[in-house]
Amino acid sequence: MSVSSIPATPARRIPVGRMAVYAIVFGIGLCLAFAPFLFKDVRAAEVAARICIFIVLVASYDLLIGYTGIVSFAHTMFFGLGAYGAAIALKAWGPGWDAILIGGGAGVLAALVLAVLIGLLSLRVKAIFFAMVTLAAASVMLVLASQLSDITGGEDGFTYQAPRLFSPAFKLFEDADGKVLRLFEVPLNGKVAAYYFVFLSSFVLFLVMMRIVASPMGTVLQAIRENEMRAEAIGYKVVAYRTAIFCIAAVIAALIGVVRAVWLKYTGPEVALSFHIMIDILLMVVIGGMGTIIGAVIGVVVMSLAQFYLKDLMQVAADATSGFPLLPDLLNPDRWLLWLGVLFILLVYFFPAGIAGTLMKKGSVR
Amino acid sequence: MNAALDRVGGVYALPVILAIIAFAAIGSASTWVTLTAAGLAMGMMIFLMASGLSLIFGLMDVLNFGHSAFVSFGAFIAASVLAALGVWLAADSVLLNLTALMAAIAAATAFGALAGWGFERVIVKPVYKDHLRQILITMGALIVAEQLLLAIWGGTPIAVARPAFLTGSIIIGDIAIESYRIFALLLGLVVYIAMYFALNRTRIGLLIRAGVENREMVESLGFRIDRLFIGVFMAGSALAAMGGAMWAGYQSLITPALGQELMIIVFIVVIIGGLGSIQGSLLGAILVGLMTNYVAFLFPKLALASNMLLMMAVLLWRPYGLKPAVKG
Numbered sequence: 270m271s272v273s274s275i276p277a278t279p280a281r282r283i284p285v286g287r288m289a290v291y292a293i294v295f296g297i298g299l300c301l302a303f304a305p306f307l308f309k310d311v312r313a314a315e316v317a318a319r320i321c322i323f324i325v326l327v328a329s330y331d332l333l334i335g336y337t338g339i340v341s342f343a344h345t346m347f348f349g350l351g352a353y354g355a356a357i358a359l360k361a362w363g364p365g366w367d368a369i370l371i372g373g374g375a376g377v378l379a380a381l382v383l384a385v386l387i388g389l390l391s392l393r394v395k396a397i398f399f400a401m402v403t404l405a406a407a408s409v410m411l412v413l414a415s416q417l418s419d420i421t422g423g424e425d426g427f428t429y430q431a432p433r434l435f436s437p438a439f440k441l442f443e444d445a446d447g448k449v450l451r452l453f454e455v456p457l458n459g460k461v462a463a464y465y466f467v468f469l470s471s472f473v474l475f476l477v478m479m480r481i482v483a484s485p486m487g488t489v490l491q492a493i494r495e496n497e498m499r500a501e502a503i504g505y506k507v508v509a510y511r512t513a514i515f516c517i518a519a520v521i522a523a524l525i526g527v528v529r530a531v532w533l534k535y536t537g538p539e540v541a542l543s544f545h546i547m548i549d550i551l552l553m554v555v556i557g558g559m560g561t562i563i564g565a566v567i568g569v570v571v572m573s574l575a576q577f578y579l580k581d582l583m584q585v586a587a588d589a590t591s592g593f594p595l596l597p598d599l600l601n602p603d604r605w606l607l608w609l610g611v612l613f614i615l616l617v618y619f620f621p622a623g624i625a626g627t628l629m630k631k632g633s634v635r
Numbered sequence: 636m637n638a639a640l641d642r643v644g645g646v647y648a649l650p651v652i653l654a655i656i657a658f659a660a661i662g663s664a665s666t667w668v669t670l671t672a673a674g675l676a677m678g679m680m681i682f683l684m685a686s687g688l689s690l691i692f693g694l695m696d697v698l699n700f701g702h703s704a705f706v707s708f709g710a711f712i713a714a715s716v717l718a719a720l721g722v723w724l725a726a727d728s729v730l731l732n733l734t735a736l737m738a739a740i741a742a743a744t745a746f747g748a749l750a751g752w753g754f755e756r757v758i759v760k761p762v763y764k765d766h767l768r769q770i771l772i773t774m775g776a777l778i779v780a781e782q783l784l785l786a787i788w789g790g791t792p793i794a795v796a797r798p799a800f801l802t803g804s805i806i807i808g809d810i811a812i813e814s815y816r817i818f819a820l821l822l823g824l825v826v827y828i829a830m831y832f833a834l835n836r837t838r839i840g841l842l843i844r845a846g847v848e849n850r851e852m853v854e855s856l857g858f859r860i861d862r863l864f865i866g867v868f869m870a871g872s873a874l875a876a877m878g879g880a881m882w883a884g885y886q887s888l889i890t891p892a893l894g895q896e897l898m899i900i901v902f903i904v905v906i907i908g909g910l911g912s913i914q915g916s917l918l919g920a921i922l923v924g925l926m927t928n929y930v931a932f933l934f935p936k937l938a939l940a941s942n943m944l945l946m947m948a949v950l951l952w953r954p955y956g957l958k959p960a961v962k963g
Contacts, residue, residue: 334767338767340766340767340770340771390947390950390951390954396766396767396770397692397698397766397769397770398906398910400698400700400770401698401902401905401906402906402946402950404898404899404902405899405902405903405906405943405946406943408895408899409899409940409942409943412940413940416936544895548774548778551771551774555771598786598787599783599786601786603785604782604785604786606778606782607778607779607782607783607786609778610775610776610778610779610782611775611779613771613775613778614758614772614775614776614779617762617768617771617772617775618761618772621768
């Protein structure tokens with residue numbers, strides 16, 4: 270039993286930051302797991318489901334930008350393909366699991382094919398070139414979705430029904446009187462089932478991604494990010510690995526798109542394809558921390574809360590400055606993206622590792 | 636196929652081939668001339684926007700995703716100046732008309748140069764040689780710029796006044812060509828020729844071309860490449876703003892979404908043309924301009940998708956674009 274105050278080796282130090290990050294993520298995970306029982310109003314369920322979906326979307330984007338160093342702007346395109354695939358089938362064939370399976374499957378398959386095409390075509394060249402190609406592809410998809418209004422409902426999108434299991438009138442468990450059973454005052458109806466469908470699919474997909482980055486493939490991807498030439502020289506086929514992870518990320522994005530379509534019972538460019546979602550994803554991944562996967566959890570929660578409270582704060586500021594020229598316009602709650610943009614730039618300058626990345630370095634062995 | 640193409644002028648023959656195919660498909664000569672003129676004018680305006688982006692990339696290895704912000708700001712500043720000088724525009728004198736128009740374009744261009752200077756100092760300079768952060772930061776700057784645009788001019792479409800002498804069309808036989816398009820075409824040509832001479836006949840142009848080829852060597856020969864960078868960045872941004880100003884007059888109704896729409900076209904042009912080369916940008920811009928107008932006439936629904944298909948085809952054939960100045 271030595272009582273030396275100086276650690277013998279740096280490795281003995283407790284990685285405080287890493288523990289803190291895991292604790293925060295665990296806490297958020299618990300909140301999400303019991304969201305229907307913790308937050309009882311309808312709006313909170315919407316926010317919780319949105320957070321679950323975005324965590325997967327942002328984490329899958331992190332596979333590209335953080336782990337492999339690929340900048341793609343087509344991530345919402347894959348997300349949208351999954352969502353539209355399921356939505357169109359649900360609308361055409363009515364609410365049923367077969368529609369979700371076949372329609373969603375077709376959407377995921379389309380995403381996979383497009384990802385292979387784009388990947389093989391342009392992942393050989395520079396990161397910048399790839400970013401441009403994906404941006405062009407995504408915007409063409411957006412235009413197609415709004416122009417083929419017979420199928421996609423155009424700019425307005427369209428609504429449809431989800432399977433009966435997920436409707437609020439459905440009783441998961443009945444008590445002796447045939448009424449819906451309540452647990453902690455919360456009726457166990459279809460809404461709860463729908464939330465747990467979202468939560469569990471997100472959870473499984475998130476675990477899959479954690480597994481991928483911990484696998485040998487994850488290590489190779491990081492090697493490619495750090496030094497492409499050296500990775501190639503060691504004998505890894507860089508293009509093949511890049512294309513593979515691009516396809517995996519695309520498929521995960523499409524799958525979570527299917528989940529989103531089933532949960533929202535509405536699909537349109539604004540919720541599935543628009544450029545705003547891409548910007549949200551970018552902000553979330555940078556705020557959370559690139560190359561950490563679990564940073565996605567923190568980034569999504571922080572951004573979602575910020576979107577909520579920043580607007581209120583700006584309204585107060587706009588009212589306070591109403592006498593000055595231009596200032597109220599800049600502080601108008603509709604301009605919240607302006608300040609998030611500024612924050613984004615500052616983050617990329619000063620904390621490129623994001624919240625999770627910066628915290629994890631604190632007290633770590635390095 | 637390559638050998639046959641080289642005999643008729645290499646990749647520069649592509650717009651001509653495209654025009655000939657379109658002529659066969661359209662059938663009517665007067666329609667074809669109108670569409671071709673429209674395509675060339677559009678191509679020239681896009682060339683203004685794309686050449687700056689391409690040159691900045693070629694010299695500094697920086698792809699500015701915020702480039703389209705200069706285009707939008709140029710368009711809105713030109714619209715404001717034109718609105719302020721409304722009396723001159725409506726006057727019956729070509730001289731006054733032209734003065735107002737030139738004032739609008741000059742204001743936009745000057746703003747582009749100034750804002751380009753600020754942009755380079757604040758946004759781009761700290762992240763040279765770091766592509767990932769470059770893309771992220773310039774994207775963030777684009778978001779901020781678009782929001783500023785909305786805060787200043789609001790979200791409603793703004794009507795752009797056109798000078799009296801450029802309204803209406805010139806009619807030759809049964810062919811009608813909008814006179815603004817001819818003006819756009821001429822201005823684009825003048826700028827291209829000026830750029831060509833500046834790059835190929837002046838000392839600064841020599842240094843820029845050398846910098847595109849090999850930056851370190853220019854630096855080690857004792858030239859201040861960072862000053863060159865700033866100059867090129869300002870010029871590129873100014874050109875984008877000028878293109879935006881021309882586009883505002885062409886569209887006659889502009890919305891803040893204009894930057895985003897044009898950015899896609901500009902990117903496609905730069906990809907098709909090959910990064911870093913002025914000739915490539917011109918070639919790509921004209922191809923895209925012609926393609927857009929022909930397809931919009933033949934199959935209206937496919938207009939934007941056609942550019943995408945064109946890009947895919949070019950990338951399959953030449954992965955680095957038609958006329959790249961920098962490889963890889």
